[in-house]
Amino acid sequence: MDMFFKTKKSIIKMKDKIEIEGKDNSYLTTSSLNGEEKCVLAHYSCKEQALEILDKIDKILDKAIANNSNAISIEIPSK
Numbered sequence: 001m002d003m004f005f006k007t008k009k010s011i012i013k014m015k016d017k018i019e020i021e022g023k024d025n026s027y028l029t030t031s032s033l034n035g036e037e038k039c040v041l042a043h044y045s046c047k048e049q050a051l052e053i054l055d056k057i058d059k060i061l062d063k064a065i066a067n068n069s070n071a072i073s074i075e076i077p078s079k
Contacts, residue, residue, distance in 0.1 A: 001064065002071040005030070005041050008078055012039055018057065020050045028053060028076070041076045053077065 003014040016033045018041075020026070025047035031038035044050045057074055064072045 001069060003061070003064075004071070004073045006073055006075045007041060011073070012041060015039070018054065020047065020054060026050050042078050 005012045005014065012030065015030045015037055018028065018030050021029050022043075026044045026049070028041045028044070028050050029038055030041060042050075042053070044053070053076065060072065060074055
């Protein structure tokens with residue numbers, strides 16, 4: 001299944017993983033398993049806000065898997 005993220009300025013294909021990173025844990029990123037390829041999806045004001053978005057992505061992904069979807073697009077809200 002292909003997963004795409006729609007941000008304010010671009011559409012980004014998901015790599016191998018999605019993480020919350022940064023000094024203040026407020027950056028939502030997608031990257032390759034080895035971390036060499038990395039793309040910031042959004043920056044939030046706090047870790048809790050980033051975790052909330054990650055949880056929403058997880059729920060959307062669960063539904064897509066249950067529906068046997070070939071591709072999904074998720075809008076990533078920014079602050």
